[in-house]
Amino acid sequence: MISETKPELSVVLPFFNAEKTLKAAIKSILDQTFRDFELLLINNNSTDASLQIAKTLSKADRRIHILNESKAGVANAMNCGLENARGRFISRMDADDVAHPEKLQKQYNYLENNPSIDFLGSEVEYVPHIAENEGFRRFVDWANSFHTPEEIALKQFIEIPVINPTIFFRRELFEKYGGCRDGNFPEDYEMAKLPEKLLNWHDYSTRLTRTDDRYSTEAFFQTKAFYFKKWSEQHNPFHPNIRIWGAGRKTRQRSAFLEEYGLNIEGYIDIKKTKPDALFYKDLPHPGHLFIVSMVTNTGAGEKIRAFLQERNYVEGNDFLLMG
Numbered sequence: 669m670i671s672e673t674k675p676e677l678s679v680v681l682p683f684f685n686a687e688k689t690l691k692a693a694i695k696s697i698l699d700q701t702f703r704d705f706e707l708l709l710i711n712n713n714s715t716d717a718s719l720q721i722a723k724t725l726s727k728a729d730r731r732i733h734i735l736n737e738s739k740a741g742v743a744n745a746m747n748c749g750l751e752n753a754r755g756r757f758i759s760r761m762d763a764d765d766v767a768h769p770e771k772l773q774k775q776y777n778y779l780e781n782n783p784s785i786d787f788l789g790s791e792v793e794y795v796p797h798i799a800e801n802e803g804f805r806r807f808v809d810w811a812n813s814f815h816t817p818e819e820i821a822l823k824q825f826i827e828i829p830v831i832n833p834t835i836f837f838r839r840e841l842f843e844k845y846g847g848c849r850d851g852n853f854p855e856d857y858e859m860a861k862l863p864e865k866l867l868n869w870h871d872y873s874t875r876l877t878r879t880d881d882r883y884s885t886e887a888f889f890q891t892k893a894f895y896f897k898k899w900s901e902q903h904n905p906f907h908p909n910i911r912i913w914g915a916g917r918k919t920r921q922r923s924a925f926l927e928e929y930g931l932n933i934e935g936y937i938d939i940k941k942t943k944p945d946a947l948f949y950k951d952l953p954h955p956g957h958l959f960i961v962s963m964v965t966n967t968g969a970g971e972k973i974r975a976f977l978q979e980r981n982y983v984e985g986n987d988f989l990l991m992g
Contacts (some may be wrong), residue, residue, distance in 0.1 A: 674754045674755065675705050675706045675754060675755045676704040676705065676755055676756050676757060676776070677702070677704060677705040677706075677755040677756070677758070677772065677776065678705065678706050678708060678748030678749075678753035678754060678755035678757070678758050678759070679697050679705055679706070679707045679709065679758075679759045679761055679772070679841075680708050680746060680750060680753060680758060680759070680760060680761065681693065681694070681697070681707065681708065681709050681710065681749075681761040681763060681896060682710040682737075682742055682745030682746055682748075682749065682762075682763065682935060683709060683710065683711060683714060683718050683722070683745075683763035683764070684711075684713060684714050684716070684718070684740075684745075684763075685714050685715060685716045685718060686716075686718050686763035686764060687714075687716040687717040687721060688918075689716045689763055689764040689765075689872075690718050690721050690722065690763050691721050691725065692723070692764065692766055693761065693763050693765055693767075694709070694725050694732070695719075695725075696708070696765075696767040696768075696769075697731075697767060697772075698725075698729055698731070698767040699769055700767065700769060700770070700771065700772045700773065701769055701770050701772075701773045701774040702770075702776055705731060705755065705759075706732075706733060706753075706754065706755060707729075707731050707732045707733070708733050708735060708749045708752060708753060709722045709726070709732060709734045709735065709739050709745070710734075710735045710736070710745040710748050710749045710956055711734060711735070711736045711737070712737050712740065712741070712742070712744070712745040713737075713738060713740055718763075718897050719734075720739075724890045731751075735748055735749065735752055736748075738941060742961075752837070753842075755839065756838070756840075757776060757779065757836060757837065757838060757839060758836070758839055758842065759772060759775070759836045760832055760833055760834070760835035760836070761833050761834070762832065762833040763778055764870050764872060764924040765833045765869055765870050765966040766866060766867065766868040766870070767833075767866065767867050767868075768865070768866045768867060768868070770866070771789055771790065771834075771866035771867060772836070773960060774790075774864065774866060775788050775790065775836040775860060775862065775866070776836070778860075778862060779836065779838065782860070783955075784858055784929065785817070785858045785859070785860045786835040786837060786838050786840070786841055786858055786859070787835070787838075787841060787857065787858070787859040787860075788835075788836045788837065788859070788860055788861065789829075789830030789831060789835055789836070789859070789860075789861040790810065790861060790862040790864055790865070790866040790867065791811075791812040791834075791861070791862070791863060791864055791865045791866070792808060792811070792831050792833075792834060792865060792866075792867045792868070792869035793834075793867070793868045793869065794808040794869055794871065795868045795869065795870045795871065796871045797870060797871060797872050798865070798871065798872070801854050801871065804871050806967070807827060808831075808869065808947075810826075810827065811827070811828075811829065811830070811831055811863050811914050812865070814829070814861070815858055815860060815861040815862070815863045816860060817858045817860050818859070820861065821859075821985070822984055822985050822989070822990075823990075824895075825892050825895075825896055825899075825989060825990065825991040825992070826970065826990050826991065826992065827878040829859075829861075830859065831869060831908050833867055834861075834867050834868065835868065839875055851899065851938045861867070861955050863913065866973055869977050878907055881964065886922070888992075889922045889925055889963075889991075889992060890925045890966070892925075892991055892992070893925035893926045893928065894929055894931050894989065895929075896926065896929075896931075896961075896989075897926070897930060897931060900931065900959075903944060903985065903986075904959045904963040905959065905986075906959045907959075908930055908932045908933065908957065909930050909931075909932045909934050909958070910926070910928035910932070910958075910959050910960070910961050911933070911934045911935050911936070911937060911947070911959070911960050911961070912926075912933055912934060912935075912936050912937065912960075912961055912962075912963055913937040913949070913961065913962035913963065913964060913973055913988075914936065914937070914938070914962065914963045914964040915934075915936040915937070915938035915943050915945070915946040918965075919963045919964065920934075920936070922963055922992070923963060926961075933948060934958065937949050937952065937960065947990070949976070952980065954980075954981070955980070955981050955982045955983065955986075955987045957986070958987075959987060959988065959989075960977065960982070960987065960988035960989075961988070961989055961990075962974075962988065962989070962990045962991060962992075963991050963992050964992070965992045969988045969992075974988075974989065974990060
């Protein structure tokens with residue numbers, strides 16, 4: 669029976685066939701120094717021993733509540749948890765990760781002491797379980813390298829700026845915007861990240877980002893295009909006009925997603941003079957004449973493009989943005 673007294677915090681943990689990792693994930697929440705929470709375990713059609721593990725642990729701790737969501741997918745399971753959450757704050761957790769003991773307390777304290785911040789993440793410790801993936805390692809190092817609302821806002825179209833199981837936010841966000849959608853959250857609130865590693869982020873071969881087509885590069889670009897259109901309406905002084913940095917075949921294919929959402933591509937920019945339909949990058953005009961979206965995904969290319977544009981006095985967020 670669920671207590672009538674509402675907890676301060678609801679931790680939402682969806683699971684599907686996670687019998688090898690679920691117990692450790694649950695224990696890492698039960699062992700938190702912060703105690704005033706409910707733990708909502710959402711079974712998403714598991715066929716292994718996951719549900720039995722959840723039931724066994726729930727018998728020993730009244731803070732655990734098990735829910736079932738028959739619609740497949742993490743977003744559906746998360747929405748089930750959100751709709752049943754009673755806490756003033758909500759924390760996200762994954763079934764294959766391990767939270768550090770003070771994670772919830774530190775995030776709770778930060779939001780209590782910073783009323784202008786609504787949504788909070790943290791750094792993570794990368795724990796590979798397969799031959800180490802340099803791409804994932806670079807992503808974690810990148811995600812751990814910035815923390816302020818301003819930095820997160822500028823980097824939101826490069827990769828996911830806050831790693832999912834570190835998310836901790838005010839309940840009002842769910843009440844105002846509703847549940848999970850395929851993409852980032854709305855933009856008109858402040859997001860920050862604690863500069864501490866508060867979660868072990870485990871990288872298994874079964875991770876959805878490796879196995880599910882919804883996490884492909886093309887799928888991400890399509891989602892980014894949808895949210896970039898909203899961002900451009902508010903921040904791009906030349907909206908809907910943009911110029912794309914990158915003139916290769918892949919970039920042109922991905923830029924078509926932007927056109928689908930009403931962005932007008934004035935042309936392309938390239939590092940070679942040999943492409944007649946692209947502006948040579950050294951021939952760019954002074955700032956204030958166009959808005960540039962870099963869609964070059966080669967490792968390290970974004971940093972070089974940012975450095976070049978900043979040397980030309982282009983301001984990130986005002987004159988250009990990196991995407992991908």
